[in-house]
Amino acid sequence: QVQLVESGGGVVQSGGSLRLSCAASKFSFSLYGMHWVRQAPGRGLEWVAFIHYDEHNRYYADSVKGRFTISRDNPKNTLYLDMNDLRPDDAAVYYCVRKPGGNFFDFWGQGALVTVSS
Amino acid sequence: QSALTQPASVSGSPGQSVTISCTGTSGDVAGYQFVSWYQHRPGQAPKLVIYDVFYRPSGVSDRFSGSKSGTTASLAISGLQAEDEGDYYCALYTSIPTPNWVFGGGTRLTVL
Numbered sequence: 001q002v003q004l005v006e007s008g009g010g011v012v013q014s015g016g017s018l019r020l021s022c023a024a025s026k027f028s029f030s031l032y033g034m035h036w037v038r039q040a041p042g043r044g045l046e047w048v049a050f051i052h053y054d055e056h057n058r059y060y061a062d063s064v065k066g067r068f069t070i071s072r073d074n075p076k077n078t079l080y081l082d083m084n085d086l087r088p089d090d091a092a093v094y095y096c097v098r099k100p101g102g103n104f105f106d107f108w109g110q111g112a113l114v115t116v117s118s
Numbered sequence: 119q120s121a122l123t124q125p126a127s128v129s130g131s132p133g134q135s136v137t138i139s140c141t142g143t144s145g146d147v148a149g150y151q152f153v154s155w156y157q158h159r160p161g162q163a164p165k166l167v168i169y170d171v172f173y174r175p176s177g178v179s180d181r182f183s184g185s186k187s188g189t190t191a192s193l194a195i196s197g198l199q200a201e202d203e204g205d206y207y208c209a210l211y212t213s214i215p216t217p218n219w220v221f222g223g224g225t226r227l228t229v230l
Contacts, residue, residue: 047209060219
């Protein structure tokens with residue numbers, strides 16, 4: 001069964017930076033595009049960013065464009081999200097999610113909690 | 119990036135059927151087949167239950183079905199069970215102006 005394990009969450013001050021990691025296993029990571037999706041406390045799901053399997057294309061939600069960077073290390077089977085200039089409304093559980101051949105999200109990690117203090 | 123509208127809550131008794139709607143615009147839901155649905159139970163990772171409007175992933179109960187008419191996509195759940203309780207989200211992929219994915223606001227399903 002596909003496994004996605006996020007790490008790197010924690011408490012950071014407003015304006016600070018944080019890097020999330022997602023360790024992937026039990027599938028051929030280098031063949032799949034990957035997403036980050038977040039859920040703020042009491043709110044719904046929000047798509048954050050996507051990276052193609054070969055890193056050639058990356059796309060971001062308007063709310064994080066210019067502040068967040070998605071990247072991957074295929075030999076290490078790891079997905080990253082570098083978050084800069086964090087704001088209180090970036091506080092959320094961040095999910096690492098696999099994109100299959102279609103335009104949907106098929107497997108989700110358990111999430112990493114990011115708290116931004118003002 | 120477009121917005122998708124879902125009812126805040128729906129409810130039903132065990133054995134009954136419910137339908138959750140997801141309304142967009144003529145520029146998104148009506149024009150695309152890339153609507154998917156996710157079940158999110160408290161403390162668990164979200165789970166894909168429908169993709170590309172009406173396809174069901176392997177392992178998902180056939181009590182779940184999807185459809186679309188005009189600017190509204192729908193998720194129907196028949197034979198309600200206690201385990202169906204949770205939040206349900208629709209999602210849409212569009213390529214305009216650049217590839218992006220948008221979620222509906224979510225619907226809380228309560229099994230009475």
